[in-house]
């Protein structure tokens with residue numbers, strides 16, 4: 074059956090700020106306590122969505138979560154009115170207030186892992202919400218992510234949204250950022266590659282400096298939940314050395330689309346074997362493997378060359394969507410221009426300024442969740458979340474009305490910010506026809 078890839082981008086939340094919460098993500102650590110601009114961040118994201126929609130790529134949006142998360146702070150013993158909870162957390166544990174206020178749900182590549190219906194035994198599209206167990210500020214995303222996905226993919230005859238795996242290190246799961254699907258048409262059965270950083274049950278090689286967030290045990294559980302054919306499912310370990318250089322998710326060192334894998338030479342442990350297995354299973358498999366001599370792992374991490382979106386154009390050629398940082402690096406840009414001029418599958422480059430998100434380690438690919446859908450499935454998606462001229466204009470007005478243009482850690486204690494956030498999200502649920510998805514609405 075014919076299907077197409079639909080990209081759903083996370084809309085940046087009102088509390089976007091730089092808190093240094095993600096040890097192992099070097100941009101997050103480096104930019105701790107910088108002033109952020111939530112309004113600009115939201116608009117940068119919207120511009121990418123709109124530009125891709127205008128080029129004919131199907132584009133949806135996934136809304137932000139309620140932050141500060143007062144319930145999480147109460148669970149940690151802060152009490153009194155909402156304003157007192159905020160004041161007390163700001164005074165005694167500012168890092169916890171930051172964690173409870175993070176807008177990290179914008180990076181929806183970590184919202185869930187997705188299996189298209191062509192790959193699942195029951196013929197449904199499956200989503201497993203990621204537990205994001207490695208970081209407190211991200212682990213609290215799971216319940217709201219599940220509610221939002223159910224509000225967008227509500228048709229139970231076509232979509233199954235599984236709750237997150239148990240919240241323990243054994244099942245650390247970071248969603249689609251550690252997952253690639255290969256195949257010809259999106260509607261034909263494909264080959265799924267799950268990439269993990271460590272296997273709890275085995276004494277294998279692990280990074281020594283930074284955490285490996287994804288476990289093999291989690292990836293295997295997701296593959297079972299999605300009813301995948303084991304002969305079309307592969308598990309590969311990420312190279313622990315690159316995790317130690319700041320590659321905290323596989324999508325910082327590799328990106329795939331259809332039969333193409335664009336990755337760094339050092340992306341995977343035992344890379345030749347991983348590529349051989351893919352070559353055997355994926356008809357027409359093509360790799361663009363970037364050698365260290367052309368782009369170092371360190372340059373890949375700072376430019377986010379691989380945190381790009383490889384998108385199929387209607388003419389069968391592919392477009393690579395990159396962050397501005399990749400254009401600014403002469404060596405990386407030269408490499409990319411050579412690709413376009415050669416007979417590489419990459420035929421076009423499109424660059425976006427996503428600086429606000431990039432400073433927290435979130436590039437173009439972090440901001441999107443790919444969902445391959447048949448025409449019938451696409452028709453069953455909540456239509457109000459699909460990007461078009463009207464929604465773009467409405468969301469820009471909405472951002473102008475509610476978002477601040479500067480935010481520091483100290484601002485998180487302002488009860489007015491909580492109020493602004495609730496009012497904004499309440500209006501957003503009406504704009505996007507989501508129903509009551511947030512706890513303050515219950």
Ligand SMILES: N=C(N)NCCC[C@H](NC(=O)CCC(=O)O)C(=O)O
Nearest residue numbers: 092093094095098101182250322439
């Ligand atoms: N690669 C993908 N798919 N996603 C990027 C996620 C970035 C996110 N940054 C943060 O959570 C930083 C928040 C802060 O420090 O304020 C993370 O590390 O989980």
